[in-house]
Amino acid sequence: xxxxxxKKEIPVIIVALLSLLMIVPFFINAPALNSMSTEVQRMxxxxxxxxxxxxxxxxxxxxxxxxxxxxxxxxxxxVLLATFVFFLVVxxxxxxxxxxxxxxxxxxxxxxxxxxxxALIAVFMATMAYRGFKIKNFETLLFTLSCLVVMIANAxxxxxxxxxAPGARNWIMDYPNMAGMRALNIGIAxxxxxYGVRTMMGHERIALGDIEIKVKKx
Amino acid sequence: MTSYDVxxxxxxxxxxxxxxxxxYRESGWFSFAEHIVVGGLSGYGAAIGIKNVxxxxxxxxxQGQFWYILAIIAGLLLFAGLFKTLAWWxxxxxxxxxxxxxxxxxxxxxxxxxxxxxxxTVRSINTASLTTNINNLIxxxxxxxxxxxxxxxxxxxxxxxxxxxxxxxxLMISLGSSFAYAVMGRTSLxxxxxxxxxxxxxxxxxxxxxxxxxxxxxxxxxxx
Amino acid sequence: MxxxxxxxxxxxxxxxxxxxxxxxxxxxxxxxxxxxxxxxxAALDAMPEAIGRAVEMGRPVHxxxxxxxxxxxxxxxxxxxxxxxxxxxxxxxxLGSKLIxxxxxxxxxPLAEEIYRGAYIAEKVPLAQPDVRFYGKxxxxxxxxxxxxxxxxxxxxxxxxxxxxxxxxxxxEGAFRAGAFQIGGNANxxxxxxxxxxxxxxxxxxxxxxxxxxxxxxxxxxxxxxxNDLSKLFIIAxxxxxxxxxxxxxxxxxxxxxI
Amino acid sequence: xxxxxxxxIDSRWIFLAFLLAVAIPIIRPIGLPLKISxxxxxxxxxxxSVPDGGIVVLTPDFSYDNxxxxxxxxxxxxxxxxxxxxxxxxxxxxGAASPLLMExxxxxxxxxxxxxxxxxxxVNLGYIAGDETAVAAFGADVHALVKVDHYGTPISELxxxxxxxxxxxxxxxxxxSAGMNYPELYLRQWQTTFGTKVTGGSVGLIYAPLIPYIxxxxxxxxxxxxxxxxxxxxxxxxxxxxxxxxxSQSLVHLxxxxxxxxxxxxxxxxxLKPEGGEDET
Numbered sequence: 012x013x014x015x016x017x018k019k020e021i022p023v024i025i026v027a028l029l030s031l032l033m034i035v036p037f038f039i040n041a042p043a044l045n046s047m048s049t050e051v052q053r054m055x056x057x058x059x060x061x062x063x064x065x066x067x068x069x070x071x072x073x074x075x076x077x078x079x080x081x082x083x084x085x086x087x088x089x090v091l092l093a094t095f096v097f098f099l100v101v102x103x104x105x106x107x108x109x110x111x112x113x114x115x116x117x118x119x120x121x122x123x124x125x126x127x128x129x130a131l132i133a134v135f136m137a138t139m140a141y142r143g144f145k146i147k148n149f150e151t152l153l154f155t156l157s158c159l160v161v162m163i164a165n166a167x168x169x170x171x172x173x174x175x176a177p178g179a180r181n182w183i184m185d186y187p188n189m190a191g192m193r194a195l196n197i198g199i200a201x202x203x204x205x206y207g208v209r210t211m212m213g214h215e216r217i218a219l220g221d222i223e224i225k226v227k228k229x
Numbered sequence: 230m231t232s233y234d235v236x237x238x239x240x241x242x243x244x245x246x247x248x249x250x251x252x253y254r255e256s257g258w259f260s261f262a263e264h265i266v267v268g269g270l271s272g273y274g275a276a277i278g279i280k281n282v283x284x285x286x287x288x289x290x291x292q293g294q295f296w297y298i299l300a301i302i303a304g305l306l307l308f309a310g311l312f313k314t315l316a317w318w319x320x321x322x323x324x325x326x327x328x329x330x331x332x333x334x335x336x337x338x339x340x341x342x343x344x345x346x347x348x349x350t351v352r353s354i355n356t357a358s359l360t361t362n363i364n365n366l367i368x369x370x371x372x373x374x375x376x377x378x379x380x381x382x383x384x385x386x387x388x389x390x391x392x393x394x395x396x397x398x399x400l401m402i403s404l405g406s407s408f409a410y411a412v413m414g415r416t417s418l419x420x421x422x423x424x425x426x427x428x429x430x431x432x433x434x435x436x437x438x439x440x441x442x443x444x445x446x447x448x449x450x451x452x453x
Numbered sequence: 454m455x456x457x458x459x460x461x462x463x464x465x466x467x468x469x470x471x472x473x474x475x476x477x478x479x480x481x482x483x484x485x486x487x488x489x490x491x492x493x494x495a496a497l498d499a500m501p502e503a504i505g506r507a508v509e510m511g512r513p514v515h516x517x518x519x520x521x522x523x524x525x526x527x528x529x530x531x532x533x534x535x536x537x538x539x540x541x542x543x544x545x546x547x548l549g550s551k552l553i554x555x556x557x558x559x560x561x562x563p564l565a566e567e568i569y570r571g572a573y574i575a576e577k578v579p580l581a582q583p584d585v586r587f588y589g590k591x592x593x594x595x596x597x598x599x600x601x602x603x604x605x606x607x608x609x610x611x612x613x614x615x616x617x618x619x620x621x622x623x624x625x626e627g628a629f630r631a632g633a634f635q636i637g638g639n640a641n642x643x644x645x646x647x648x649x650x651x652x653x654x655x656x657x658x659x660x661x662x663x664x665x666x667x668x669x670x671x672x673x674x675x676x677x678x679x680x681n682d683l684s685k686l687f688i689i690a691x692x693x694x695x696x697x698x699x700x701x702x703x704x705x706x707x708x709x710x711x712i
Numbered sequence: 713x714x715x716x717x718x719x720x721i722d723s724r725w726i727f728l729a730f731l732l733a734v735a736i737p738i739i740r741p742i743g744l745p746l747k748i749s750x751x752x753x754x755x756x757x758x759x760x761s762v763p764d765g766g767i768v769v770l771t772p773d774f775s776y777d778n779x780x781x782x783x784x785x786x787x788x789x790x791x792x793x794x795x796x797x798x799x800x801x802x803x804x805x806x807g808a809a810s811p812l813l814m815e816x817x818x819x820x821x822x823x824x825x826x827x828x829x830x831x832x833x834x835v836n837l838g839y840i841a842g843d844e845t846a847v848a849a850f851g852a853d854v855h856a857l858v859k860v861d862h863y864g865t866p867i868s869e870l871x872x873x874x875x876x877x878x879x880x881x882x883x884x885x886x887x888x889s890a891g892m893n894y895p896e897l898y899l900r901q902w903q904t905t906f907g908t909k910v911t912g913g914s915v916g917l918i919y920a921p922l923i924p925y926i927x928x929x930x931x932x933x934x935x936x937x938x939x940x941x942x943x944x945x946x947x948x949x950x951x952x953x954x955x956x957x958x959x960s961q962s963l964v965h966l967x968x969x970x971x972x973x974x975x976x977x978x979x980x981x982x983x984l985k986p987e988g989g990e991d992e993t
Contacts, residue, residue, distance in 0.1 A: 013400025018317075019448070022324035029325060033332025039467040040456055048332075054300040055329060055524055060562055061304030065393035066559030068311075069587040070271040073955045079939070083605070084257075087264045093591050094268030095275075097818075102276035112313025118812060120264045122776040123425065124262060127245040128593035129777060130422045132619060133964070134252060135626035135729050136647070138723040141971040142629075143650025145979050153398055154405040154649075159969060161409035162437035166965030167939060168744045183406045184920065186364050187424055190371025191403025192642055193346045194396075195658045197372075198379045199640045201471060201664025201684055206330045206678035208475045210532075214673045215306045215665065217539040218327055218532045219321045220564055223573030248597070252727040255604045255630075263597040267588045274590030309552070310563040317561035318572070323523070324562055330528025337526070339468045340461065345480040347688070348710045349924075353702075369696050373689050379659050408646035410663045413497030413917025414781055416734070416964045417938040420957040421780030422736050592777070630723070643917055 019221065023213040056074055071095060157183055235430050245422060246438045251444055309369035315415075371399040462712040470687065471547070475680040480674035489634030490667065490675060496636050496654035497664055500612075504510030504544050507609035508576040513551035514543050516609040517599060517624065520592050522559035523564070525615035529662075530640045534615020535561065535568060536665040537638070541612060542572030546580075553602060554585045555621060562587055603631050612658060614638035614649075614664075625651045638664065663677050715895045715981020718867055718974050729967045737959030744962050746955070750924065752943040754933030758884060758911045759792060766883035767799045767876050771898070772814050773806035774890035774915070779813060781915045782888050784954035785941035789886055792948040794826035794833075799872050803837040803858075806894070811838040811862045815924075831870045839864030844862035847901045851879035879906040895922060899930050913940050 029051065036045035074088035096123075101113040144155040163169040164180035209215045216222070230238075247262035282304065290297040303322040309315040350372050352365040377389065378396030385393040426435060457465065482488060507514050521527040538554060545552040552654030554565050561584055569583035600623065605613060611628035613621060614636065619638075621644050628635055630653065637648040638656030645657050649657025655662050659681075666674035695706030762768060770789065776783045793800050806809035814836050828834060837858055840846045849857045854876055858867050867873045875881055879902040885911060887895045895910060900906040913924060913935030925931040935941060939961065941954035 015669035022320045025324040026328035029328030031331035034336045037336040058304045060278040060281030062560035063274045066587045067275030090267035091264040095272035098269045100270030108388035123241045124592040127248040130419040132622045135622045139651045154401040155828045157402040159410045161406045169963035171745045173407045179572045188403040188406045191399045194375030196342040200338035201681040202659040207335045220567035270589030270594040312505045323564040326524040330524035333528040353699040355700040380493045402648040418780040
C-alpha cells in the first residue's frame, strides 16, 4: 500500500488535497491559492446542480414505482408527479407567460404552504416543553427555571408582570448561558478538527462511502 | 380583488389548513398537502439544478474556462449510483464535496469557535465593580467546567467529580434559556399564517376546517 | 507583503497545536500504542437495544442526518451523521430490521446509498435496493416528507443524528406522535436544547464527533479524542493563565490571542 | 382529581390552546402593554438623524421562510422612511426571492400614498449575486457594478442614482437579515472602509450573537424579530401588523409557561402519591 496508490486511495487523496486548499490560503497570504480555492467553491455550484436533478429523479422514480405497484395511497403520487412537472416547467422555461405562472404558483400558493410547515415548529415546541421540562432533580430544576425566566422576560407582557424579568434574562444570557455555549462551541471545534484530520489521513473511510474494508481489530 | 385572486387565495389557505390539520391527527388531508409540497419543491429544485448546471457550469465552459469540464464530469459521476457496476464512482464527486466541507469547517472552527471565544473569556476579575468581578468569575468557571464535563479519557471521580457536576449545571442553564429564546422567532411564523388565514376571503376555509374536525370527532365518538 | 495574515496568526498557531496533537497521537496509535476512553455514551449503547425492539415489533427504523448541505457551514456535522448511519445500517442488517434513510439535500443521496449498500455487503445480507429518500429542496418538504414516511411506514425507532436545523422539531414531534423511540444527536448550538427536551438518548456537541470514533473502536481514531482532551487542558490552562495575568493588570495573553 | 393526570394531557389540547392564543388577539386585539427598549430607540434615532434628502440603502436579506418575522419590519421601516424626505435604495445580496419580497412590501405600503415617485425617491436594484465580493464592489463603485434596476431600466435614467456613487454617499444602511453574516458583511466592507452607519433588524434565532456589535456601537441598535418591529411601530406611531402580533406573542408565551407549570404539578403529584414508584423519604 505504501508504494502503489490503489483505486481506494483516490477519494482520500481528493479529500486531503481539497481541504488543504481551503485551509492554507485562509491562514497564509497566497493570492494564487486563494483564487484557486474560491474557484473550486464556485465549481461546486454546478455539481450541486447535478445533485438536485438526481434528487428529482429519486422522488419521481419512487413515486412511479408506488403507482405501478398500486401501493397504498398511490393516487397521491399522481398528484405529486403532476405538481413536480408543473413546477419544473414553470420555473425552467424563460418566457413571460411561464414566469407569471411561476410567481403566481410559488409566491401566492407554495410559499405560504411552506411557511405553514415551518410554523408547525412553534406549536411542536409547546409540547416539547410540556414533556421535556419535568423537574426530577437539581439539573432539571435549573433547566426549567432558566427557561421560565427567559420566557417571562421575552413575552411582551412579561415586563408588566415582573419588572425585573428583562434584567434577569439579560444576566442569564450574558453570563451562565454564554459560558455554556462557549464551552460547547470550543468542544465542537475540537471535534471537527479530530474528524477532519482522521478523514484526511484516511482512517475514517465511512464518510467516503467505504464500509466493507472496516475490520474490527481484536 | 379579482375572482382569480380569490380562487388562488382560497387554494393557498386550504392547503395551509391541510398542513395544520396534522395538529389534530394524521389524515389523508395532510398527506395530500404533503405530496403537493414535496412534488412542487422537488420540481422547483430540479429546475434550479438545471439552471445552475447551465449558467454556472456550461456557460463558463463555453467562455473558455476549460477547467469547468471537471465540474461537469464530477456532476455526471453522481449518477453512477443508478448503475450497480459503476456505483463506486460516486465516491469521487462526494469526496470533492466532503473535502471542501472539511476544509471550510476546519478553518472557520478555530477563528470563530475558539480564538474569538477565548478573547472574550480572558477577563479581569479585579475591576472596580464587584458585580463585574463576580460575573466574570462565573464565565471563567462556567467555561472551564463545561469543557471538563466533555472529557472522555478520564473518569469523573475524586477531585474531578464536582467539576463535572458544576459543568452539567451550567450546561443545563444555558440549554434551558436557549430553548426559551427560540420560541419567540418561531411563533412569528404562525402569527403571520393566521393573519393571512383570518383575512378575506380566507376565513371561509377555517369554518369548513372546523366543521370537518367536529364531524370527525363525532364520528370517532360513535365508533368507539 | 508578509506571508502571514495579521489577525490570523494566533488562529494559525492554535490550529497547528490542535492538529499537531491529533496527528502525533494518531501516529503513536498506528505504531501500536493503546488508547482507552473512560466515558461511555449511553446513546450508542441504546442503539442495538432500540433496533432490536423495532425488529420484535416488526416495524422499520428511520434515520436522518439532518437538513444541511455536505459542504456548507455544518457540512462536517452532516458527514458525521452519515458515518454513524453506516453503523446503524450494519446493526439493522445484522438484526434484520428494515432501515429507511431520509436525506435533506440531494448530494447526500449517492453517498447515503453507497454507505447503506456497503453495510449490507459487510454483514453479508442480501439487499435489493437501499431505501434512501429525498423530498425536495429546503426544510419544509423535508420535514413534511419525514412525518409522512414515519407515519405511513409505522416507524418504531427514529434517529435524527447529524446537522439538523429547523427541520429537527418537525421530525422529532412527528415521530413522537407516531409513538417512535427517539435518539437525537446534534452539534448545532441553536438546536441542542430542543434535542435535550425531546429525545430519550442524546449525543450533544462534541459527543457527536466522538461517537463515530468510538463506534469504530479503531485505536487510531480513538487517539484523536484523547488528543482533544489534551487540547482542552491546554485551553483551560490558557484561560486560567490569562485571567490571572489580567487580574494582575497584564494583558499579554489577550494581546497574543489578537495577533 | 388526581394530580398525575396532568402528566398525561393529550398534546392536542396544548395545540388548541396555542392556536387560540395566536388567533384570538388577531380577531380582537387586546392591547397588552409593551415597553419600548433602549435598543429600539437607538434604531429609531438613527433613522431620524438621516439628513434631509439623504440616501438610505435598505437590504432585505431574507427569503420566503422568514417573511413572518421580517416582512412587518420591512414595512415599518418603509412607512417611517417615506414620511420623511429621504431617498430609499433597495438592493439584496441574499437571493433572487428578496427583491420580490420588496415588491410585496411596496404594494402594501404604497408609494403614491406618500406622494413619492419610483426612480426619484425609491428604487429596487434587485438581487446581486456574489455575496461579500459583490458587497465590496457595490461599496467601491455602484455604477460600475449595477447597470440596470430590477425591472431592467438602466440606472443612468434614474435620478435617484445620480447622487449614489459609492458607499461614502450612503447616510444609513438598514439591513434586514436572516443570516448572521449579513450585518457583518456591511460592517466589514462598508463601515470599516467608508464609515457607513449600519442598523436594521434580524430574525430571533440569530439575534443573540449580534449583541456584541450593538454594545460596541458598530451597529446603531438592531431590532430583534417581530418584537423589535412592534416597538418600532409604536415609536413611529404607525401601528401595523407587528404590534397586533405582540398580543399573540404574549399569550403564546403564557401557554408555554402554563404547559411547563402544569406538567410539573403532575410530577409533584406523582411524588406525593403514596404507592408511587419514587420513594420519597
